[in-house]
Amino acid sequence: xxxxxxxxxxxxxxxxxxxxxxxxxxxxxxxxxxxxxxxxxxxxxxxxxxxxxxxxxxxxxxxxxxxxxxxxxxxxxxxxxxxxxxxxxxxxxxxxxxxxxxxxxxxxxxxxxxxxxxxxxxxxxxxxxxxxxxxxxxxxxxxxxxxxxxxxxxxxxxxxxxxxxxxxxxxxxxxxxxxxxxxxxxxxxxxxxxxxxxxxxxxxxxxxxxxxxxxxxxxxxxxxxxxxxxxxxxxxxxxxxxxxxxxxxxxxxxxxxxxxxxxxxxxxxxxxxxxxxxxxxxxxxxxxxxxxxxxxxxxxxxxxxxxxxxxxxxxxxxxxxxxxxxxxxxxxxxxxxxxxxxxxxxxxxxxxxxxxxxxxxxxxxxxxxxxxxxxxxxxxxxxxxxxxxxxxxxxxxxxx
Ligand SMILES: Nc1nc2c(c(=O)[nH]1)N[C@H]1C(S)=C(S)[C@@H](COP(=O)(O)O)O[C@H]1N2
Ligand SMILES: [Mo]
Numbered sequence: 001x002x003x004x005x006x007x008x009x010x011x012x013x014x015x016x017x018x019x020x021x022x023x024x025x026x027x028x029x030x031x032x033x034x035x036x037x038x039x040x041x042x043x044x045x046x047x048x049x050x051x052x053x054x055x056x057x058x059x060x061x062x063x064x065x066x067x068x069x070x071x072x073x074x075x076x077x078x079x080x081x082x083x084x085x086x087x088x089x090x091x092x093x094x095x096x097x098x099x100x101x102x103x104x105x106x107x108x109x110x111x112x113x114x115x116x117x118x119x120x121x122x123x124x125x126x127x128x129x130x131x132x133x134x135x136x137x138x139x140x141x142x143x144x145x146x147x148x149x150x151x152x153x154x155x156x157x158x159x160x161x162x163x164x165x166x167x168x169x170x171x172x173x174x175x176x177x178x179x180x181x182x183x184x185x186x187x188x189x190x191x192x193x194x195x196x197x198x199x200x201x202x203x204x205x206x207x208x209x210x211x212x213x214x215x216x217x218x219x220x221x222x223x224x225x226x227x228x229x230x231x232x233x234x235x236x237x238x239x240x241x242x243x244x245x246x247x248x249x250x251x252x253x254x255x256x257x258x259x260x261x262x263x264x265x266x267x268x269x270x271x272x273x274x275x276x277x278x279x280x281x282x283x284x285x286x287x288x289x290x291x292x293x294x295x296x297x298x299x300x301x302x303x304x305x306x307x308x309x310x311x312x313x314x315x316x317x318x319x320x321x322x323x324x325x326x327x328x329x330x331x332x333x334x335x336x337x338x339x340x341x342x343x344x345x346x347x348x349x350x351x352x353x354x355x356x357x358x359x360x361x362x363x364x365x366x367x368x369x370x371x372x373x374x375x376x377x378x379x380x381x382x383x384x385x386x387x388x389x390x391x392x393x394x395x396x397x398x399x400x
Contacts, residue, residue, distance in 0.1 A: 053300065053302075075094040076093045085344070100185065101183075117173065131162065155345040163214040178206060179252060179253070185199065214237045230245075233248075233249045234249055273381055296362050299395075301399070325364075326360060331365070361395070
């Protein structure tokens with residue numbers, strides 16, 4: 001029996017399944033004045049200028065649209081509509097595997113327990129009184145991919161306090177190995193034919209907990225953390241897939257064993273056939289740091305110039321380049337948004353002149369400073385699980 005098929009896994013809808021019933025979002029919305037465009041940072045130009053039009057993707061179903069935010073449901077973006085560096089809180093994707101608990105900020109306490117010299121308990125006000133850390137972090141769900149045209153993604157400015165400082169203050173004992181983060185949300189899991197109540201939980205190795213610049217966040221894009229995104233407090237681990245960012249945080253527990261909860265050891269586990277020191281093996285690996293990835297999500301046209309736009313994401317390793325190839329032609333260096341930082345998404349754009357009318361294939365790839373190049377679909381390992389879809393993502397557009 002495959003435990004990946006656990007029945008309370010929310011199914012991520014296929015593009016085809018979504019198309020008709022939902023109200024169509026007007027992606028051709030009104031925008032900034034054309035005259036001001038050149039003075040604005042790169043992604044401000046995602047808003048359409050006066051003379052600009054969206055070039056249709058022919059690889060998308062004709063009435064593809066993003067679902068409205070619905071209580072209890074997942075939500076993804078229509079990536080064609082991205083028009084700013086920060087994803088508005090109402091549009092940021094939403095994923096959870098159990099319920100979306102209402103946690104009262106006034107009565108809130110966070111417990112820090114386990115292998116520490118001083119177990120601690122904090123109210124939200126006590127946490128907010130700690131040194132404030134502000135950081136731009138973009139992430140995607142480990143299950144993001146082409147079916148939703150990469151819509152399980154967002155980039156935001158988060159405010160919180162340092163996880164490292166909190167752990168240091170509690171005093172980590174010598175035998176501390178992992179730090180486990182439990183949410184307030186709960187569900188019933190069938191484990192070895194036993195029904196048990198479980199909280200959402202994820203862990204970090206102690207080195208990651210101390211070094212990953214992780215924060216406990218209470219603010220998102222200048223607003224109190226919204227309910228759907230884990231109010232009043234969530235973990236943000238920069239450079240890691242979304243699953244690491246535990247929402248509705250209830251407890252932090254330090255232990256001397258590896259945590260083997262569902263979302264660490266059964267789900268969000270990538271099965272792939274890879275070379276392990278000269279042996280070909282089927283390996284199971286927990287989804288952790290974001291793999292080097294880029295994707296084209298929007299193409300516009302103004303006169304004879306097309307602008308090809310997209311994003312890159314990774315674990316924070318600096319990028320050497322993001323490149324675009326048109327119809328199998330040479331790789332051309334795209335411009336990376338100067339607003340991009342280590343853990344934000346990295347918006348890019350490339351101006352394409354002289355496109356002939358008809359269909360064209362566009363693809364991007366990211367390259368980091370270590371020389372790692374985003375894999376082509378053919379170069380990807382055999383990988384039957386649906387996590388970590390970081391292959392190059394060719395797009396089809398119709399130019400008029
Ligand atoms: N408590 C809790 N935290 C959670 C989850 C969950 O089910 N429960 N889902 C995780 C997953 S799989 C993802 S992709 C992100 C999504 O965060 P967002 O909804 O704010 O975009 O939250 C993570 N944190
Ligand atoms: Mo996820």
